[in-house]
Amino acid sequence: MPGNSQRRNARTTSKKGASGGSGGKGRDTLKGRGKTLPADERPWHKGYSGTEKLPSKTAWKQDKERKAAAAEGRAPKIGKPGSKDTTWGKGGTGKGAPVKRTASRTPVSRGPKVAPGRRSATPKDAPELLVGRNPVVEALRAHVPATAIYVALGIDIDERVSEAVRTAGDRGIPLLEVSRAELDRLTGGVLHQGIGIQVPPFAYEPFEDLLNAALEQPTAPLLVALDGVTDPRNLGAVIRSAAAFGAHGVFVPERRASGITATAWRTSAGAAARVPVSQVTNLTRSLKQAQQEGFTVVGLDADGETDLYNLEAAVGPLVIVVGSEGRGLSRLVGATCDLRVSIPMASTVESLNASVAAAVTLAEVARRRAE
Incomplete structure (x- = not known):
């Protein structure tokens, strides 16, 4: 015989024999799952209309999640499809007896x-x-x-x-x-x-809604934009100043900047519940969108050509842009601003903290508008 077929325990057949069947026990696995439901009939899809009766398995899973959330003291991870499960940013609080x-x-x-x-x-x-x-x-x-x-x-x-x-x-x-x-x-x-x-995670306002709500105010709209502010305490302090001096909203970039954390909320002393805050994908694009709506975009810059006390545009629709703690305004944001405004200071001080600079500017804008 060819090869090493003479060795002990050598296989003498060239093919494996037929495997045993399941005796019909695996018949159900061969069945199809039926037709694919349209999006408005799938409870797990964001396009679900919410009017159809939930499948028994989905209803059981949701009931199980509600019980687990109640036992762990958290909000259930279910709700209206396509929406975030959060009440933070809308003044919501936990409910139910303390456990x-x-x-x-x-x-x-x-x-x-x-x-x-x-x-x-x-x-x-x-x-x-x-x-x-x-x-x-x-x-x-x-x-x-x-x-x-x-x-x-x-x-x-x-x-x-x-x-x-x-x-x-x-x-x-x-x-x-x-x-x-x-x-x-x-x-x-x-x-x-x-x-x-x-x-819970903070519920941000869509930027378009923030912009439209500011334009609908009886007074001249006033917004604050933060360019790369990474300290949540600075963000919270800016929101607090915005609430104190009548600003209609604050918006921040999604990347390389602080969002609304518990620290930012605490620093704002609850003002984040009254002032809408938005996160934008591209700050420069959002500033240009505000300019198209009639806003004057003013960037705070220590080397700015316009003195804060000579800012005539303060009485009109205004966006105040505050730079980061270290480098100030980024290049693209600075080029997008209509004006660069400096705060007069004694020569012994190089610059102000981002939140302090925002508070001083907002106070001056409020003073001019009051006149």
Whole structure:
């Protein structure tokens, strides 16, 4: 015989024999799934009209998600198709009676690793965890719409912890008792002082709606744009100044800039609930769109050719652009501005903080309009 077929245990047949059948047990797997439903009849599709009866399997999954969300003290991940599941930015707060749970009985939802004043590395639509006794108390005082409060087991109770727990109970925010190790994992090892609150992602206003709402105001429209401001505390302070001096909205770029985090909300002292905030894909394009609607775009620049106290355009439709903390206005944004405005200062001071510069400019615009 050819080859090494004389060796022990050699195969003597060239083909494998027929495999055994399933006896009809796998017959259902060969059936088709039927026709493909149109988009308006698929409950999981953004084009779903919402009028058709839900399939039993989909209804069961949604009911299961609602029960799981209630047990974990969070908002359910279902709702109107195509919309974000959030009430933050619209003044919403958690509902329901406070529930006290332990980590051994109820699995704790995995929150992002975020500390006060730091950017999150998690997706932008994920919940955020604000930690620390003072930050938590201040955030609750500012009515940040928390969805849960985490308290480590065995911590020393002081007046700040007592106030936070009492405020959460009064507002129906679920109370979750977790181990110190679990809270360390949720915060990424950041000093948390045994307490933290979870907040939902912020609901931004579409830029077109922000622009139209400003144009419909009885007074001259006033908007504030931030060009690359990365510190959420600066963003929160600008929003607070915008609310104080009558601005009709704030818009920021999506990339390389701070969004509305729990820190920004706390710094704004609740003003983010009253001033609409928009995130735009391209700041330069958005500024040009505002110019087409009749706005004068003014960029704050230490070397600007126009003095703030001589800004005649302050009484008309205006967009104030504030540059980043370090480099100021970017090249394209600076070239798009109709005017570059400088703030008169003593020669001993190089420049102002971004939020301070915005506050000074907004105050001067408000003074001119009052006259």
